[in-house]
Amino acid sequence: MPTPYTRLSDTTWAALHPHLPALSPQGRRTPDLRARMDAIFHLAHHPGAAWKTLPAHFGRAETVARFFRRLTHAGFWHQLLKALAAAPPSHPLRVIEHAITRATRRAARLGGLRLLVLIRRLGLRSALNAPPWMLPDPLLAETLHRIPVTPRAAPELLKALSRLHRATLGRARIPRSVRLAW
Numbered sequence: 001m002p003t004p005y006t007r008l009s010d011t012t013w014a015a016l017h018p019h020l021p022a023l024s025p026q027g028r029r030t031p032d033l034r035a036r037m038d039a040i041f042h043l044a045h046h047p048g049a050a051w052k053t054l055p056a057h058f059g060r061a062e063t064v065a066r067f068f069r070r071l072t073h074a075g076f077w078h079q080l081l082k083a084l085a086a087a088p089p090s091h092p093l094r095v096i097e098h099a100i101t102r103a104t105r106r107a108a109r110l111g112g113l114r115l116l117v118l119i120r121r122l123g124l125r126s127a128l129n130a131p132p133w134m135l136p137d138p139l140l141a142e143t144l145h146r147i148p149v150t151p152r153a154a155p156e157l158l159k160a161l162s163r164l165h166r167a168t169l170g171r172a173r174i175p176r177s178v179r180l181a182w
Contacts, residue, residue, distance in 0.1 A: 005045035007038050008096070015092035019080050024070065039064045044102035072110040078118055085122040101127040113138065131178060136170035
């Protein structure tokens with residue numbers, strides 16, 4: 001359910017903090033993790049906003065963007081989505097579910113197919129950055145590749161399988177007109 005941006009409360013921060021990496025990839029402590037996560041969630045609530053539009057009180061936009069990319073490559077959003085899906089309705093992570101799924105949409109390009117598969121398996125469609133029918137469906141692709149196709153098969157079957165095979169790959173480019181609002 002869409003909600004306006006609000007800073008992380010002590011309760012939601014306590015629920016989110018254990019999922020964050022203790023050290024950066026360089027082995028250093030990240031200064032003020034809470035402020036960086038607030039910055040990421042702030043930007044997630046503003047559809048299509050560029051990192052450079054981040055208000056100055058959140059710190060340097062390049063630093064926050066780099067932190068976001070490192071979190072994504074470290075599998076943070078994968079782990080957080082799993083925790084969110086397993087959380088009961090009264091859990092503090094559910095309070096910031098909208099912010100988490102919005103930020104995950106931004107991470108989907110960096111997280112790749114693995115992140116899309118996880119989102120589909122968990123049923124968190126609000127974290128998808130486009131309509132599901134326009135995104136790759138790896139489960140359907142896996143099933144179709146198991147069907148033996150021989151030259152003796154009926155031409156209609158081959159055409160149908162070919163169309164289904166192309167559909168499972170999704171679209172290479174998603175038109176702006178059908179992208180879900182950021």
